[in-house]
Amino acid sequence: MENKLNLQETLAFAVHCAQEIGKIHLSYFRCDNQEATTKSYVSDVVTRADKESEAYFLAEIAKRYPDHAVLGEESGMHSATGDYCWVVDPLDGTNSYSQGLPVFSVSIALQYRGETLLGVVYAPYLSELYTAIKGEGAFLNGDKIHVSKKTELDVSVLGTGFPYDKAVNPANNIDNFAAIEPYLRGIRRMGSAAYDLCCVAAGWLDGYWELNLNLWDMCAGALMVEEAGGVVRSFREDRNISIVTGNKVIVEKILSFVS
Numbered sequence: 001m002e003n004k005l006n007l008q009e010t011l012a013f014a015v016h017c018a019q020e021i022g023k024i025h026l027s028y029f030r031c032d033n034q035e036a037t038t039k040s041y042v043s044d045v046v047t048r049a050d051k052e053s054e055a056y057f058l059a060e061i062a063k064r065y066p067d068h069a070v071l072g073e074e075s076g077m078h079s080a081t082g083d084y085c086w087v088v089d090p091l092d093g094t095n096s097y098s099q100g101l102p103v104f105s106v107s108i109a110l111q112y113r114g115e116t117l118l119g120v121v122y123a124p125y126l127s128e129l130y131t132a133i134k135g136e137g138a139f140l141n142g143d144k145i146h147v148s149k150k151t152e153l154d155v156s157v158l159g160t161g162f163p164y165d166k167a168v169n170p171a172n173n174i175d176n177f178a179a180i181e182p183y184l185r186g187i188r189r190m191g192s193a194a195y196d197l198c199c200v201a202a203g204w205l206d207g208y209w210e211l212n213l214n215l216w217d218m219c220a221g222a223l224m225v226e227e228a229g230g231v232v233r234s235f236r237e238d239r240n241i242s243i244v245t246g247n248k249v250i251v252e253k254i255l256s257f258v259s
Contacts (some may be wrong), residue, residue, distance in 0.1 A: 005084070007118055007133050014108045014120045015131060017060050021053040021106045022124030025091060029100070029125065036098045045094045050074055053090030053106060061086060073216045085111045089216040093192030102126065107194035109219035119220030121194045130198040130224055138201050138227035147230035148203040151249040156206035157186045158246075158254065159196040163212035163239070171239055173211045173258075180257035197221025200245050201228035207246030209258050212239040235259065 028034050028049045035048040054074045061070055067082040073089045086108065091097060093104030102125040109119040121130040130145075132138040138145050150156050158180070166172035181187055188205065190196055193213055199205040201224035218241060222232045225245045233251055235258060236242045244254050 005117075010110060011118050011120070011131060011133055013060075013064060014110065014118065015122075015129065017057055018106050018108055018120045018122035018129070019124075021056060021090060022122050024053050024056065025049050025097070025104065025106070025124050029097065034098055045098050046074065047091065047094055047098055049097065050091040050094055054088065057086075057088050057090060057108070071216060073214070083113045087111060087116075087216050087219040089194060092194040092217060093190070096191040101191070103190045103192055103195055105192050105195045105198075107216065107220045109223065111219070116219055116223045119223040121198050121220050121224065123192075123195055123198075128198075130201065130220075132201075132220075132223045132227040134223065134227070136227070138224045140198075140202050145202040145224075145228050147200060147225065147228045147247050148206040148250070149247065150206045151247070151253075153180070153183045153250070153253050155185055156250060157188060158184055159188050159190060159199060159205045159208040161189055161191065161193060161196070161210045165212070171211060171236075176209070176211075176258040180254065183257070193217040194221045197245060198224050200230060201225045203228075205246075207244070207250045207254050209235070209242075209244040209254055211236070211242045213241040213243065215241065217241070218243060 036045055054072045067080050069080040069085040070078040071087045089107040092107050097104040105121050105123040107121050110117050118133045129141050162173050196208045200208045231248050231251055233244045235244050244251050
């Protein structure tokens with residue numbers, strides 16, 4: 001069996017990469033040389049920091065784990081000979097980042113034959129480092145975290161987001177937002193799915209749902225939630241990855257409103 005990595009050492013490598021990528025983020029943040037352009041839709045932004053961050057990570061993997069594949073948001077799949085695959089969003093929350101808003105992160109996960117073994121999400125401006133190894137719990141800056149214990153929606157604050165194709169696809173989450181919002185204490189839309197999931201893992205958000213995510217958006221964050229005692233449930237199959245997260249009770253209550 002190929003799965004012989006020392007996961008603590010591999011996590012330390014991923015943390016180092018995330019922190020170095022965070023330096024790249026901060027070097028361009030609130031500067032005039034971001035070179036922001038759009039991709040699939042006008043709201044789908046990419047910057048110089050996105051591209052340089054992914055290039056850095058690809059170079060580090062090539063040196064340390066040359067037989068590992070990498071799936072990156074900006075450059076797609078880089079196949080390799082082994083069964084390990086790194087899943088990386090080099091800058092999650094680019095829209096906020098390009099506006100000068102401080103909630104953005106780098107998300108790094110490692111999978112073995114499709115199973116997520118470890119995850120790192122780092123929000124450099126906030127100095128928040130989330131880490132998890134499967135079966136060993138989730139941590140924020142070294143302290144163990146746990147999902148919220150709230151079980152009623154009227155005292156809960158949830159997170160969500162909206163897909164890039166919201167103007168042309170009616171399955172754009174606006175109906176879900178309108179249906180559930182009156183029954184909540186509040187909703188927050190922070191613009192980084194990876195960070196939203198970590199906020200669920202830490203109990204800062206009581207739950208979270210979103211449509212049309214990609215694997216790099218949620219791979220590391222979903223592991224954080226599960227290792228923090230929460231659940232991650234898929235709620236529709238026609239919009240890429242669409243998930244609801246939180247503790248078991250609150251997830252079921254969210255699912256009674258969203259579709």
